[in-house]
Amino acid sequence: MMDFIIGHYNYWIVIVLMMVGLYTVISRGNLIKKIIGLNIFQVSVFFLYISLGTVEGGAAPIIAEGVKVYSNPLPHVLILTAIVVGVATTALALALVVRIKESYSTIEEDEIHNLDHSL
Amino acid sequence: MRPNLILQVVAKFVIPLMILFALYVQFHGDFGPGGGFQAGVIFSAAFILYSLVFGLDTAEKIIPAHWLRILAALGVVIYAGVGVASLLLGGNYLDYTLLGSNPIAGQHLGILLVELGVGITVAAAMLIMFFAFAGRGRE
Amino acid sequence: MIDIVIDITLLAFLAITSVAIVRMTNLFAIVMLFGIFSLLSAGLFVVMDAPDVAFTEAAVGAGISTVLMLATLALVKKPREPFYNEAPHAHRAWLSLVVVAVTGAALVYGTWDIPRFGDPDAPAQTHVARYYIENALPETGVPNIVTAVLASYRGFDTLGEVAVIFTAAVAVLLLIGGRRSKPAVEKKDKREQDEA
Structure with missing residues (x-):
């Protein structure tokens, strides 16, 4: 039982983070907060990948003498590039927020809806 | 902006070390943790620190905006160019074995060049984004 | 054993930080908390034997993306107000809570079949990963397998x-x-x- 909990604890926290991110995206109206929610969701996916690649008693995947067990290098490669691409897309989203603020002079979703309907 | 003496002195001390560390991460990435993505981000962080402490106009004098645009494109061109070079030498696209005198040397050279391209593009792209956001606030 | 303890503690911190981010309304505080969130995740990546990823996350998450978000906040906040608070939300929260709870329950049910954390015989470790670990050094001459896979394979x-x-x-x-x-x-x- 204890083994099962320790063995799956990582995945459960990943799910908690994922759901916190999803909740922020669908329940909050502020656009910057929505972007932060998306980022939390994204980090939870990173943890899912890295958790799946971890090997018990393994070392970092850099070949060294006397080390027999390495963790899986493939998720590291995928997530490494995903982090940098993630910040690039976040910057793009923030740029869109800045433009929305300049056109509507608000970044609250409800107010933007009202402005659209009052035109 | 009001100059802050302590920040400026500390920044002058830290920024060269950051750039040196970025170069170490870039070129030592084959043997230790590191590589083009990390080095590019650390390099751009050094310049962002500089422009936060000394002001945006001073930073833009050091790296003009049009240079950054050229550098961002240059990195992608270096990466894709390595692929074309290996095509011209008779291999597959991005197959580095033919670039050197033996396969290992070829792989080494190919990985080094590719990581250099990645580092240049990432550093330039991050700086472009930061300057776009910071420059928008200026009247 | 100490690995597991650090792993569990840091993951609990992460969950608490994320809940704090959702519950706060001051956007400056939220952005700073997000920086802390990224730093904690960088620490966790080190514990999970991924130094390359930790490196990137520490530089990108705690550095660049925080600076970009602060720059955006400076552009969107109302003039003359030092802080930016999000407007109180008009939607009812329970509907989104139900959606999130149902999705989360389905995902937790899905974890029953995942091999346990760190299992060396999990399917993820037995296919292409083994090939990379055995052949990266002889084929590319680069000891860092992550760099070899990233740039070459x-x-x-x-x-x-x-x-x-x-x-x-x-x-x-x-x-x-x-x-x-x-x-x-x-x-x-x-x-x-x-x-x-």
């Missing part, structure tokens, strides 16, 4: 990623690169004044 993938970053930079430049045009309202006022 999966070079096409990385070329695509670099192109994405370049495209994002171009798009940001197109959106907010130039000088700001005057807001429409001011322009109209000015025209009326000119006519008068």
Whole structure:
């Protein structure tokens, strides 16, 4: 039982983070907060990948003498590039927020809806 | 902006070390943790620190905006160019074995060049984004 | 054993930080908390034997993305107000809570079949990963397997990623690169004044 909990604890926290991110995206109206929610969701996916690649008693995947067990290098490669691409897309989203603020002079979703309907 | 003496002195001390560390991460990435993505981000962080402490106009004098645009494109061109070079030498696209005198040397050279391209593009792209956001606030 | 303890503690911190981010309304505090969130995740990546990823997350998450978010906040906050608070939300929260709870329960049910954390015989460790670990050094001469896979075995993938970053930079430049045009309202006022 204890083994099962320790063995799956990582995945459960990943799910908690994922759901916190999803909740922020669908329940909050502020656009910057929505972007932060998306980022939390994204980090939870990173943890899912890295958790799946971890090997018990393994070392970092850099070949060294006397080390027999390495963790899986493939998720590291995928997530490494995903982090940098993630910040690039976040910057793009923030740029869109800045433009929305300049056109509507608000970044609250409800107010933007009202402005659209009052035109 | 009001100059802050302590920040400026500390920044002058830290920024060269950051750039040196970025170069170490870039070129030592084959043997230790590191590589083009990390080095590019650390390099751009050094310049962002500089422009936060000394002001945006001073930073833009050091790296003009049009240079950054050229550098961002240059990195992608270096990466894709390595692929074309290996095509011209008779291999597959991005197959580095033919670039050197033996396969290992070829792989080494190919990985080094590719990581250099990645580092240049990432550093330039991050700086472009930061300057776009910071420059928008200026009247 | 100590690995597991650090892993569990840091993951609990992460969950608490994320809940705090959702519950706060001051956006400056939220952005700073997000920086802490990224730093904690960088620490966790080190515990999970991924130093390359930790490196990137520490530089990107705690550095660049926090700076970009602060710059955005400075652009969108109301003038003369030091802080930016999000507006109280008009939606009822329970509907989204139900959606999130149901999705989360389905996902937790899905974890029953995942091999346990750190299992050396999990399917993820037995296929292509073994090939990379055994052949990366003889084939490329690079001891860091992550670099070898990133730049050599999966070079096409990385070329695509670099192109994405370049495209994002171009798009940001197109959106907010130039000088700001005057807001429409001011322009109209000015025209009326000119006519008068």
